Amino acid sequence: MLDNLLREIVTIVVGKQAEPIADLLNSGSHVNEFIIAKKLDVTINQTRNILYKISNFGLVSSIRKKDKKKGWYTYFWKFEILKCLEFLREIYSKKFDELTQEIRERNEKRFYVCERCNIEMEEEEALAKDFACEECGDLLTVKDSSKVIKDLERNLSKIKEKMDAIDVEIEKEKISLEKIKLKEIKKAEKEKEKKKEAAKIARRVKKKASEKTVKKKTVKKKTSKKKTTKKKTPKKKTVKKKTVKKKTSKKKTTKKK
Numbered sequence: 001m002l003d004n005l006l007r008e009i010v011t012i013v014v015g016k017q018a019e020p021i022a023d024l025l026n027s028g029s030h031v032n033e034f035i036i037a038k039k040l041d042v043t044i045n046q047t048r049n050i051l052y053k054i055s056n057f058g059l060v061s062s063i064r065k066k067d068k069k070k071g072w073y074t075y076f077w078k079f080e081i082l083k084c085l086e087f088l089r090e091i092y093s094k095k096f097d098e099l100t101q102e103i104r105e106r107n108e109k110r111f112y113v114c115e116r117c118n119i120e121m122e123e124e125e126a127l128a129k130d131f132a133c134e135e136c137g138d139l140l141t142v143k144d145s146s147k148v149i150k151d152l153e154r155n156l157s158k159i160k161e162k163m164d165a166i167d168v169e170i171e172k173e174k175i176s177l178e179k180i181k182l183k184e185i186k187k188a189e190k191e192k193e194k195k196k197e198a199a200k201i202a203r204r205v206k207k208k209a210s211e212k213t214v215k216k217k218t219v220k221k222k223t224s225k226k227k228t229t230k231k232k233t234p235k236k237k238t239v240k241k242k243t244v245k246k247k248t249s250k251k252k253t254t255k256k257k
């Protein structure tokens, strides 16, 4: 299904003749533009023209690599699948709205026809012409819209089916993007953990090296620190109580007012 949708997108954006590029851009990783040109059997300039047209809609992404020997850049391309699907969905969504509007008009308004000339018009226009055909002078008759409406509704349900299919693909793509993201996060976390571990080991090694020389001094410092912290804690409690008292006194004064 996705393959078909991507081919359809290329046809809409570039034209039917460019359709084969769709399969090449849907390989998951970026593809060398020279390989694309070779596989399509067109020149590199023709290939780039197609790619730029698709790129104008933000449907492909590219990376470039410098050729160390020749000194020029080669571009690598791939579809941005989610953007492609959202682009196509937007097109069908517009079609859906237009058809819905047309069906509503067909149901609400009366149309008049000249069956001989196969001309159709809205009631207002027919009234202005005194319900006579401008071409042949025949009397215009009320159009039976039921068949037209049926056709429109059939089209509408096809479009709805297409939109549902696109939605399924969008959900699939979102899930796979989420998985990729999670993988990257996990990878980054592992890297962090590795660095932390390395830093820990380095610190331990340093400590051990210095411990032997300053062991006695550090023990003395630790005991003195403990004493000072014990003294500080009760002071804090009294400060807190005072602020509470102030608050209650303020409340009393506001009540009197």
Ligand SMILES: [Zn+2]
Residues within 6 Å of the ligand: 114, 115, 116, 117, 118, 133, 134, 135, 136, 137, 138
């Ligand atoms: Zn006529």
